[in-house]
Amino acid sequence: MTELKNDRFLRALLHQPVEVTPVWMMRQAGRYLPEYRRTRSQAGSFLDLCKNPHLACEVTMQPLRRFPLDAAILFSDILTIPDAMGLGLYFAEGEGPRFTNPVQDEAAVKALGVPDPEQDLGYVMDAVRTIRRELDGTVPLIGFSGSPWTLATYMVEGGSTKSFSKVKGMMFERPELMHQLLSTTAESVISYLNAQIAAGAQAVMIFDTWGGVLSPSDYRTFSLAYMKRIVQGLTRESEGRRVPVILFTKGGGQWLGAMAESGCDALGVDWTTDLAVARELVKDRVALQGNIDPSILYASPQRIRSAVAEVLASYGYGSGHVFNLGHGIHPDVNPDHAAALVEAVHELSPAYHG
């Protein structure tokens, strides 16, 4: 493997000194880029794009050609695991993800198996290997998975939901069944992420998009406990370097203290929590990643720059901060505004280091 030319992302995640705060953007490969939209239409469906390692690599690289980002993230869907379990993932036009075979009773839960990553999700591992070759050591590659709870919401509901009626119904009424579902899913995530690491992912992130719809006690029991189990099961060293693990619960600002005890290296923070408050809560046990409001990209480059300055100041002096949006980039923002954000982070952050 080629030596890594820019490792400030990995260093910051491990609280090691950096000269500049590293920055990447959740969903940096996406619809706001015209070149992404071209590749996407060339691919056919969204799922065709995810399942084509060559095109998945292409869209992963696109934002890096435009902006001096400090990390790449594997382009893939969050629901590849349930798809590999046989749930039949498809995308209804304008309606988001759907499953042909949702998991709604005991028989369906018991029938779930742990997919073999190289056999059943080989297209993801091929994408990881292809991207690593293409990156050629410029910046590290982040692998990722959805959290067990987040995957379970889609698996039980059969798609997106606002009320979470079926998945919470199962959680409240059949907690032992929900635990079995989460347990199988957690085992699958462990094996999936370890395969990504073996294929070349240099850091991994677990997206708990829907942990924030739970009560504090249900969050600990049905989401955090399984993320903790995953963290314990992951390969933590590869190619002679530590592989940092990032947990991100959207809307989880109140639980950062508990999350910091999971054994992970870093926590994603959304923009509803001040980074100074978050840092005080986690007391440098973990690094923090975030947390500018993604809607700031609707404002002018000048205004974006002042907002970047505020976020840098809220984290304050020292390493342990990876700059990011507090959630995925909106599909209708101007790419030049994303450029202004990345530039501002690199220009303004050296004052907080060294």
Next chain:
Amino acid sequence: MTELKNDRFLRALLHQPVEVTPVWMMRQAGRYLPEYRRTRSQAGSFLDLCKNPHLACEVTMQPLRRFPLDAAILFSDILTIPDAMGLGLYFAEGEGPRFTNPVQDEAAVKALGVPDPEQDLGYVMDAVRTIRRELDGTVPLIGFSGSPWTLATYMVEGGSTKSFSKVKGMMFERPELMHQLLSTTAESVISYLNAQIAAGAQAVMIFDTWGGVLSPSDYRTFSLAYMKRIVQGLTRESEGRRVPVILFTKGGGQWLGAMAESGCDALGVDWTTDLAVARELVKDRVALQGNIDPSILYASPQRIRSAVAEVLASYGYGSGHVFNLGHGIHPDVNPDHAAALVEAVHELSPAYHG
């Protein structure tokens, strides 16, 4: 006016002793009730229902005939004020509220006036008077309004939104214009709620449904500051009793401490915050209202009862707690499950009082 037979809701909001924890449910008059659906179809459109004081009274009373609730809440829409400002509220089938004339530039903001409640929103005041007569002193009536920030999101976006691109665009790029919009809206809310109080509302609640999409600093500047201004402008005594004011920011668990300093009497709390943590944060400066996960109503009556017990225990001993859901009741729950919740609160809560 008839004397109030059951005032435990008002007493709890003022931290006065009660023998039983009072309970009501956000959106207790609503689609989950077959009798509501009948009245709704009889009325014509949803807006026709809101604008007909007789039918608005009828649906307000419906849940009280089924369940021994400790408060009634005015049936109305959150967007009556912008409608009275001339924005032209309508409901596109299956798409939620829309405005014919959204407020998207300086001219539109400057053209906004403060509606006269009795002239322009007379149907709301008529509904309040009709409901008070019909209640005949059984339980108190809650009046309500949206918060200025929450109203502004609909006014600027022209309807519901997921990205808040236009309203946040204005907030980031033209903060002085946003302040002018919020200022006019706050004046309108003050005059609207004072008219509701004059017409007979015995407590008022401000729903800040979308304050939780802001950063902590933007929340204080663009939402909380205006709710504070409203609290200061409200009539606080009527019919010889204090009129308690409740603020509720959905997703505002991290900001309860700041909200408690607004001068309000009580805070609504959603289910992502433990009531014990919330109580510690507000240190009995204000009462708390909430906070069971509304999805618990998908579970069995037995399971609902144990969840009610947990919420009562998390608040703990003493007055200052009004039991409620952490958000509106889902439209597809079984009314018998709502009955089980109300019953459990009344049966289990005396252990925490006296």
